[in-house]
Amino acid sequence: MSFELPKLGYAYTALEPLIDARTMEIHHTKHHGGYTANLNAALQGSGHEGKTIEEIMKIAGTLPAAVRNNGGGYYNHNLYWEILTPGGSKEPRGVLLDAIRESFGSLTALKDAFVKAAITRFGSGWAWLLLDNNKLVVSSTPNQDNPLMDVAEVKGRPVLGIDVWEHAYYLNYQNRRPDYVEAFWNLINWDEVTRRFKG
Ligand code: MN
Numbered sequence: 284m285s286f287e288l289p290k291l292g293y294a295y296t297a298l299e300p301l302i303d304a305r306t307m308e309i310h311h312t313k314h315h316g317g318y319t320a321n322l323n324a325a326l327q328g329s330g331h332e333g334k335t336i337e338e339i340m341k342i343a344g345t346l347p348a349a350v351r352n353n354g355g356g357y358y359n360h361n362l363y364w365e366i367l368t369p370g371g372s373k374e375p376r377g378v379l380l381d382a383i384r385e386s387f388g389s390l391t392a393l394k395d396a397f398v399k400a401a402i403t404r405f406g407s408g409w410a411w412l413l414l415d416n417n418k419l420v421v422s423s424t425p426n427q428d429n430p431l432m433d434v435a436e437v438k439g440r441p442v443l444g445i446d447v448w449e450h451a452y453y454l455n456y457q458n459r460r461p462d463y464v465e466a467f468w469n470l471i472n473w474d475e476v477t478r479r480f481k482g
Contacts, residue, residue, distance in 0.1 A: 285323040285326075285332075286319055286322055286323055286336065286357055287319065288311075288312075288315055288316050288319045289361055289364070291307075291311060291364050292364070292365070293368070293369050295307040295308045295311070297369040298367060298369060298470055301466035301467075301469060301470055302367075302452075302455070302466065302467075302470065303454060303455045305454055306450075306451070306452065306453075306454045306455060309450070309454075310360075310450060310451060311360075311364070314356070314360070314450055315356070315357070315360040315364075317353075317356075318352075318353045318354075318356030318357045318360065318427070319353075319357050321349065321353040321356075322349075322350065322353035322354050322356070322357050324349075325347060325349035325350045325353055325354075326339075326350060329346075329347075329350065331346070331350070336354060336357060336358045336361075337358075337431060339354045340354065340355070340358060340429065340431035340432050341431065341432070341433055342433060343355065343428075343432040343433060343434060344432065344433045344434035345433070351427075351428070351432070351434075352426060352427050353427070354427075355426070355427030355428055355429055355432065356427040358429060358431070359409060359427055359429055359444060359446065360446070362441060362444050362479075363444060363445075363446050365472070365475050366443055366444070366471060366472050366475050366476055366479075367467075367470045367471065367472060368470060368471070368472035368474075368475070369470075370470075371469045371470045371471060371472075372471065372472050372473045372474055373473065374390060374473065375390065375473040375476065375477065376473075377477065378477070378480070378481070379473070379476065379477045379480050382419050382480065383419060385418075385419075386418055386419040386420065387419070393412070393419075393421070394468060396421040397410060397412060397421050397443075397445075397468075398461070398464050398465070398468070400421050400422065400423040401423070401445050401447050401460070401464045401467075402447075402460055402461050402464060403423075404423040404424075404425070404447050406425065407425070407426060407447070407448040407449070408423055408424050408425040408426060408428070408447055408448070409423060409424050409427075409428075409429065409444050409445060409446055409447060410422070410423040410444065410445050410447060411423065411424065411429070411430055411437075411441050411443065411444045412441070412442050412443035412444075412476075413430040413437065413439040413440060413441045413442060414439050414440045414442060414480065414482075415430075415437060415438065415439035416439070419442070419480075420437060420439070422435075422436065422437035424436075429441055429444070440479070440482065441479070442476050442479040442480045443471065443476050443479075445464065445467050447460060447463075447464070451463070
C-alpha cells in the first residue's frame, strides 16, 4: 500500500486572483507530488508501510528525517487543499463559533492570533488552529512538522493550517507574506474546518 497524491476538489484557477493558478499547479503537482513520492520511497522496507499517515505522524520523532519531512508534507498539504474553497465561505457558526469565542473571545481575536503565528514563523513552516484537550489553540511549526507529531511543541488535532513556505505564495506575493495570509483567510472553507473540529 502506498500513499497517493489526492485530486483537488476544484480547478487550479478556482482560487484566483487571491492564489494564482500557476502557484496552485506547481504546489500540487511538484511540491505535494514530491512529498508523496519521497514518502513512499522512504517507507519502503522500513517496517512502517502499513501504517496510516496519522500513525506515522505520532511516531515521527523516532523515524528517519525523510519520513518525518515527507510524511508531514503529505499530511499537511492534504489538509491545506481541503480547507480552502473558491470564493471562501461564510463565517464560522454553530459549535465551532462557540468554541472560538470560548478560547479566543471572538473570531477577530482568533484571526489576529492566527495571522500573527503565520507571519512570525521564521523561515518555512505552518501556522495552525488545533484542538488540544478539547480547547482550540493557535500554534506554529517549522518545516513540515505538524501538531500530530510527537515532536510538536503544542500537540493536538489540526482543524486549520496555513502553509507559509515561500513556494505557497512567492509568484504572486514575493516577500509580502502578510498579504498572502490575508488572502488565505478569505478562502477558508469553514464547513470543512467545522467537520474537522467535530472529528
Ligand atoms: Mn507547500
